[in-house]
Amino acid sequence: MNALDKMISLGAGYSAQGGFAQSVTDIFGALGLSLDARRGSDLKVFSPVDGSELAALRTDRAGDMDAMVANARAAFATWKDVPAPHRGELVRRYGLLVREHKEALSHLLTIENGKILTEARGEVQEVIDICEYAVGLSRQLFGLTIASERAEHRLTEYWHPLGVLGLISAFNFPAAVWAWGTTVALVCGDSAIWKPSEKTPLTALAFAGLLQKAAADYDLAPDDLVQIAIGDAACGTTLADHPDVAIVSATGSVRMGQDVGVRVQRRFGRPVLELGGNNAAIVAPSADIGLALRGTIFAATGTCGQRCTTLRRLIVHDDIRADFVKRLIAAVGSLNIGSPLDDATHVGPLIDKAAFDAMQRALEQARRDGGIVHGGDRIEVAGPDAYYVRPAIVEMPAQSEIVREETFAPILYVLSYRDFAEAIALQNGVPQGLSSCVFTSDVREAEKFQSAQGSDCGIVNVNIGTSGAEIGGAFGGEKVTGGGRVSGSDSWKNYMRRVTATVNYSTSLPLAQGVKFDLDLD
Numbered sequence: 389m390n391a392l393d394k395m396i397s398l399g400a401g402y403s404a405q406g407g408f409a410q411s412v413t414d415i416f417g418a419l420g421l422s423l424d425a426r427r428g429s430d431l432k433v434f435s436p437v438d439g440s441e442l443a444a445l446r447t448d449r450a451g452d453m454d455a456m457v458a459n460a461r462a463a464f465a466t467w468k469d470v471p472a473p474h475r476g477e478l479v480r481r482y483g484l485l486v487r488e489h490k491e492a493l494s495h496l497l498t499i500e501n502g503k504i505l506t507e508a509r510g511e512v513q514e515v516i517d518i519c520e521y522a523v524g525l526s527r528q529l530f531g532l533t534i535a536s537e538r539a540e541h542r543l544t545e546y547w548h549p550l551g552v553l554g555l556i557s558a559f560n561f562p563a564a565v566w567a568w569g570t571t572v573a574l575v576c577g578d579s580a581i582w583k584p585s586e587k588t589p590l591t592a593l594a595f596a597g598l599l600q601k602a603a604a605d606y607d608l609a610p611d612d613l614v615q616i617a618i619g620d621a622a623c624g625t626t627l628a629d630h631p632d633v634a635i636v637s638a639t640g641s642v643r644m645g646q647d648v649g650v651r652v653q654r655r656f657g658r659p660v661l662e663l664g665g666n667n668a669a670i671v672a673p674s675a676d677i678g679l680a681l682r683g684t685i686f687a688a689t690g691t692c693g694q695r696c697t698t699l700r701r702l703i704v705h706d707d708i709r710a711d712f713v714k715r716l717i718a719a720v721g722s723l724n725i726g727s728p729l730d731d732a733t734h735v736g737p738l739i740d741k742a743a744f745d746a747m748q749r750a751l752e753q754a755r756r757d758g759g760i761v762h763g764g765d766r767i768e769v770a771g772p773d774a775y776y777v778r779p780a781i782v783e784m785p786a787q788s789e790i791v792r793e794e795t796f797a798p799i800l801y802v803l804s805y806r807d808f809a810e811a812i813a814l815q816n817g818v819p820q821g822l823s824s825c826v827f828t829s830d831v832r833e834a835e836k837f838q839s840a841q842g843s844d845c846g847i848v849n850v851n852i853g854t855s856g857a858e859i860g861g862a863f864g865g866e867k868v869t870g871g872g873r874v875s876g877s878d879s880w881k882n883y884m885r886r887v888t889a890t891v892n893y894s895t896s897l898p899l900a901q902g903v904k905f906d907l908d909l910d
């Protein structure tokens with residue numbers, strides 16, 4: 389039995405000393421990659437599944453980063469001249485590689501990040517899907533023809549590659565967010581450097597390694613088209629400050645975005661910010677209650693509450709509140725909390741102790757604010773270094789400060805309302821603006837919620853929870869969520885520069901707005 393099969397068969401509670409470290413090595417081997425050149429002593433990587441050490445890595449220093457940016461500039465100079473559909477061919481080949489290795493990549497993602505296997509498979513599928521999306525896009529990078537006010541003039545807009553993409557990503561989607569940005573940037577003609585979370589560098593090395601392999605086998609791809617920088621926030625700062633990094637796409641906390649956004653803006657680079665959310669669901673009296681319950685539970689507890697789109701606030705009508713909350717508490721109480729490698733598990737571990745401590749601090753504050761806490765306690769699954777919790781449902785008397793904050797853990801605050809306008813005001817009454825939803829069968833409420841009088845978020849759903857967006861639509865949010873859209877819809881324009889071109893095919897030189905500037909040159 390190989391290490392991967394052994395890992396699958398061990399299932400819940402697996403914590404054999406060193407088991408996952410060997411699994412990581414074996415998975416890299418199965419991918420045709422090796423960690424050997426990366427091993428070192430700067431950064432220890434732990435599995436949230438059992439708290440064991442997975443690997444120790446060498447990190448990149450400021451000097452390494454400068455060389456990487458110079459190499460990325462050189463790669464860009466070649467790649468931007470490759471026709472876009474041929475750039476798409478590289479992404480097509482990469483998508484096939486990820487598809488071939490979906491199972492191994494999903495296991496690596498689960499043991500390093502802790503999300504349950506079905507969600508890890510979903511994330512890998514998202515990488516495959518975005519590759520296919522980007523390949524199609526490589527033949528669709530179209531501009532506009534605009535009616536000119538001048539006779540015999542043609543006014544157009546079109547798009548050129550922009551430069552080097554620096555992509556900073558968070559631990560909770562350790563592969564998909566990178567793929568959203570990088571595959572699209574590649575077909576747009578950019579080169580890319582990835583600075584993944586220091587909590588999930590192994591998943592990053594695997595996904596980037598496969599893309600580097602695809603590039604090495606593709607004669608049109610220059611060296612160093614895609615690079616990876618392993619390290620902490622300082623590596624991210626280098627990308628944010630570097631004048632030769634044209635676009636900085638940063639996904640993570642609001643605090644990180646406030647720093648990165650200002651640094652990039654100061655040098656007039658292009659920031660794309662995908663930051664924290666504090667997402668709400670309104671449950672109206674006309675809602676299909678079974679559907680609302682299922683949608684609420686998955687959105688609140690999936691990925692152990694560690695999605696940017698996790699449902700954090702439930703705003704339920706007074707008339708149905710008591711019954712809805714009772715059923716919710718019972719359902720959350722019956723969820724299987726355990727090893728994310730076990731197919732029967734609904735909720736895996738938190739990423740680390742810091743996440744657990746932040747959750748407990750938030751629950752204590754909620755109690756001080758008059759909240760009634762159900763669940764939220766630690767569950768012993770795989771020893772003292774793994775942090776498993778029962779998701780918490782907290783009945784709150786009001787939307788106090790702690791409710792207005794994003795705590796990156798499975799806490800669902802319950803509020804109530806009488807009037808729909810009051811529900812919308814509560815939904816919008818937080819600094820974040822990522823995802824929102826309403827469960828209702830009343831078409832007026834559904835439409836109002838989506839209108840300019842309704843939710844102020846970037847994602848507005850009806851009869852669907854707040855998480856689990858599809859890749860086709862633009863993904864991102866407003867207010868302190870940062871305003872960026874990494875992928876989907878026309879987000880590809882973030883990775884290109886716009887040219888407005890006017891061609892005069894007449895024999896005169898009329899000026900716009902009727903300006904006269906007559907010269908007698910004879």
Ligand code: NAD
Nearest residue numbers: 558559584585621624625640641644647662663664665696
């Ligand atoms: P984090 O902000 O701690 O780290 C994210 C990344 O930024 C890491 O790679 C980190 O090393 C880097 N970083 C941190 N500070 C930096 C700085 N000052 N300069 C440059 N780089 C810096 O976030 P996290 O704990 O990994 O992830 C959780 C957060 O990410 C949550 O707030 C979540 O809502 C958010 N998130 C948002 C989205 C979205 O699309 N809106 C998606 C996923 C996660």
